[in-house]
Amino acid sequence: MARMVQTVGLAVGGRPGSRLLRQLGAAVERTTVLSRVKALPIPATPRVRVLGVDEFAIRRGRTYATLLCDVETRRPVDLLPERTADSLVAWLAAHPGVEIICRDRSSVYSEGAKRGAPSATQVADRWHLLQNLTAAVEKTAHAHRACLRKAAEPLAAPGADQEPDAPGGSPIEDGLPPSDPPGNQLLARTRQRHADVLELLDQGHTMAATARILGLDPRTVKRFATEDLENMLASARDRRPAKIDPFKPLLQARFHSGCHNANQLFREIAERGYPGSHQSVRRYVATLRSGTADLEERRVVPSPRQITGWIMRSPSSLSEDEQQRLKQVMESCPDLSIARELAGDFHAILRRRSGQADLADWSQQVLEHGSRPLQGFAAFLQNDWDAVVAGLSLPWNSGVVEGHVTRVKLIKRRCFGRASFGLLRTLVLAQPP
Missing domain, CATH: 3.30.420.10 (Ribonuclease H-like superfamily/Ribonuclease H)
Incomplete structure (x- = not known):
């Protein structure tokens, strides 16, 4: 009975163990179960190599x-x-x-x-080394978002080429990043919070006090205080496109050609594969009527996290679309292309366990040609060099x-x-x- 109580207590704990033992015909209180567990001898520590x-x-x-x-x-x-x-x-x-x-x-x-x-x-540990390298690659992608936006392709509306050009409508210009849409609440909120955080910090408040005053998480306050506003606004602009975005050029063309009925427009784009709701179409048509709609085509800009995932993953695990988009990113940003090569070389060192032979040369290449975040990663490795070399050389x-x-x-x-x-x-x- 004592061995059974100990086994049940080890498996599920005191209170659940007591309930289970009652079902097994042994009315034992949870304190008894725990006392039996605590009485178990701890195995002697073996010699550890x-x-x-x-x-x-x-x-x-x-x-x-x-x-x-x-x-x-x-x-x-x-x-x-x-x-x-x-x-x-x-x-x-x-x-x-x-x-x-x-x-x-x-x-x-x-x-x-x-x-x-x-x-x-x-x-x-090798996993932590890869985690640090991934963070450095993501920072590089964040720092080069501007050139990605310039090279981004506008979203194509399914079936838009079947519609005639809108008479009197202005053509959509290519090559330049879109301006901020009128009334974009996310961008306005980002600017306001950035200004509020800096104002309170300038007044002498700590970050914790600033977080309490503004009702924000302390980590959010730290981000607003340390990150450049333009980077934060660019991150807000590069949010995942809405379902209606690929169909906006078609809606604009039909609206300017004289069709102002939201129900009719919804049926037309639904036939072309629009997966969204009727309310989204009504809201966008309302902005077209009021003249506040953003008439620029939204451009597909992969997020820094997406780019980092494509770079750090094995090329064989990428789909054809991901490989094509990664190729466009590499062609538009030389620094990201270099980051991809360096990350691939680091993966090769890790797989071959050739840290003793190759890590020093890799670190030197990073310091000479890598981006600033990658150079910081390479410099950080110098502080723990022997352990890093062992981690990339030994099987443990x-x-x-x-x-x-x-x-x-x-x-x-x-x-x-x-x-x-x-x-x-x-x-x-x-x-x-």
Whole structure:
């Protein structure tokens, strides 16, 4: 009976375990289930040769702890109640023999590993390196949005070539980015918020106080305070086009030719594949009647995130349309073309595990020819060079630790966040994964 109570408690926790045991014919309170679980002996820490280190949140944004795993056996070996270098140093001193330490780019664990096991080889996780490179490529795409807008192609209206040119209508000019539509609320709100944030900060308010006054998230305030207004406006202009946008040239031509009935116009574009609602057509026709409609063709400008995804993904995974659009982006922006080549070379180094031989040359090319964000990434690698080279040369990585962090999160949620650290440690270490 005691073994059954312990097994159920390890599997589902105290309160759910008590309910399950009642169905099995054992009336046991949740406190008894938890006391049996807490009485389980923690397995002795084995000798670890390849150690994986990562953090997890006890209380997100406030309290963090450390998870240690044996990468070779793929099992957790200990939980530390802190995320500090001193706690890792103390654990390594009590458990000698660690030869390789897999970690992310955290300076806390880098310092702890250097002090606690100076002879051990530190390995930077490859996934985090790719994440940092992706962020640098996306910043490059953000910085070159203007040349993408100039080279963007206007949306073609399905069946628009079947309609005659509108008499007296002005032709749509190509080559220049569209001006801001009249009454665009998103652009107006972006300008106003940018001005409000800068005004409050100039008055001496902190970012937290500014966020409270304006009712914004602190991260939003930080973005308005640090990012250039033109970049934010360009990002707002490059939002995903509405369903009606490809059909606006046709609606304009029909309207200027004398058809002002929104119902008739809706039926005509619906026959040509318009997937949107009747209300969208009515609203746009109303702007044509009032003379406030934007008569410029909206241009297809891929977002920086889209461009980053095309660059960082394998070419074989891209569709024909994505390959064509990426080719247009590369032809319109030389810096993005260089960023794509450098990102592809970094992927090749990662796949071949040739960091020891090729990473130095790649870093030099980035510093000479890459964009400013990529140069910042390459310079950042210099601060942790030995661990980065090891991460791109050795077969070890932190994937096992990341998986166990997910498992710890599952156990925390199962306990509704009320379990003490001691009980959480028992649930993680005493139960086989």
